[in-house]
Amino acid sequence: MKARAFSYFRAATIDQALDAHARAGDDARFIAGGQSLVPALSLRLQAPRLLIDITHIDELRGVRREGGYLRIGALTRHCEMLTEASIAESAPLLHVAAPFVAHPAIRNRGTIGGSVALADPASEFPAMTLALDAEIEIVGPSGRRRVKADDFFIDLFETALQPGELIAAIHVPLFRADQRFAFDELARRRGDYALVGCGIMATCQGSRIEDIRISFFSVGNTPTRVKGAERALIGARLDVERIAAAQRALECDLAPPEGDEVPPAMRLHLARVLLGRLLGRLGEGA
């Protein structure tokens, strides 16, 4: 199928993009990598009047350290997560998650801003912004603000982003020597969306967990932090009993949807298995 007709505008600055959106009466879409939007247009799931290409806006590009954070420009492509040294050093969780996102050619175009804006509950990066306690920098008609990932994902494909607002960057707290991380997902085939996936960021003192953030994807309507499991681990050493306690806590933390191709009980089981593996790995790093 082919997309419905639309007009195309290539914005050179953020102001131009915001202005064009407003003047199209918000019947417009920003297009970044297009790896989710183009199929949606081709299938006529969406039919905006105007497409605003944001990929030529320099301000949305680049990765740099800034005030204790790594500022990752919205246009940073998935493939750059693999090659950019500052990401591997300062946001290694994104680096290890990247190979699981789609296929190489899609990673060549897809952007982190697009992935976070779309907030697909099966996507890797939105969930990792939660594990990382990242902040989303948003710019719109009413100015600029930073929203914590914890407050950004609201419901299925619904975020704190208002119509006509752009994600300018993702700010990730710089990785520190006392931190450990783990990531993995279970999928039918490599490159497929995960049946269940999880990323963990822990702050440790020796083998004791000082703080931990565990974020799952493909388990519900939004990326999901499992706070009961986190509580079961904070202040403890990662031994077999603790890991089992965290796995048990998932029952309350997660409520996978009914009526899905994967039954809720199976998803919960897979989540427990995955959490056990990841915490095991985290413990081995001690």
Next chain:
Amino acid sequence: MSGFDETLLGEADETVRVRFVVNGRKVACEVAPRETLVDCLREKLELTGTHAGCEMGACGACLIQLDGRAVHSCLIFAVQADGARIDTIEGLSESGVIADLQAEFHRRNALQCGFCTPGMLVNAEELLSLVAQPSREQIRDALSGNYCRCTGYEAIIDAIYAVAKARSGGVTT
């Protein structure tokens, strides 16, 4: 400050002029904004080596090189590529950069109907430009977004593996 001309909104299906460098040659053509690059290449520029399969990013038949990187030409509108350098299977064949891959695919029967082959070759070329000696596992992984309904993949992986070895000075078998 705007740069945005509101009259644009009333002209949704009107064609706009785009320019690319396709396979080393400068070209210009008129496209409607909703025309995907794969349609533009096949219909306007008559470069039918790039195949359109699923037209939603799933099968990999439409892979081309955009500014040197493998991308799906069904997942980009031609207007977005205005000003870009595009290399299709025709250009890659003519220039000889993938001649060894093509010969090895041929030798090992790594194609039957050939529908998937242009995409496989574009993908394989990118992999070998990034990783000199990929393992079979890495090759499999890189091809995860390329469907082949005929060969069962093994011959394709064999061919790419053999070319990787040959390119890095090893012997092929």
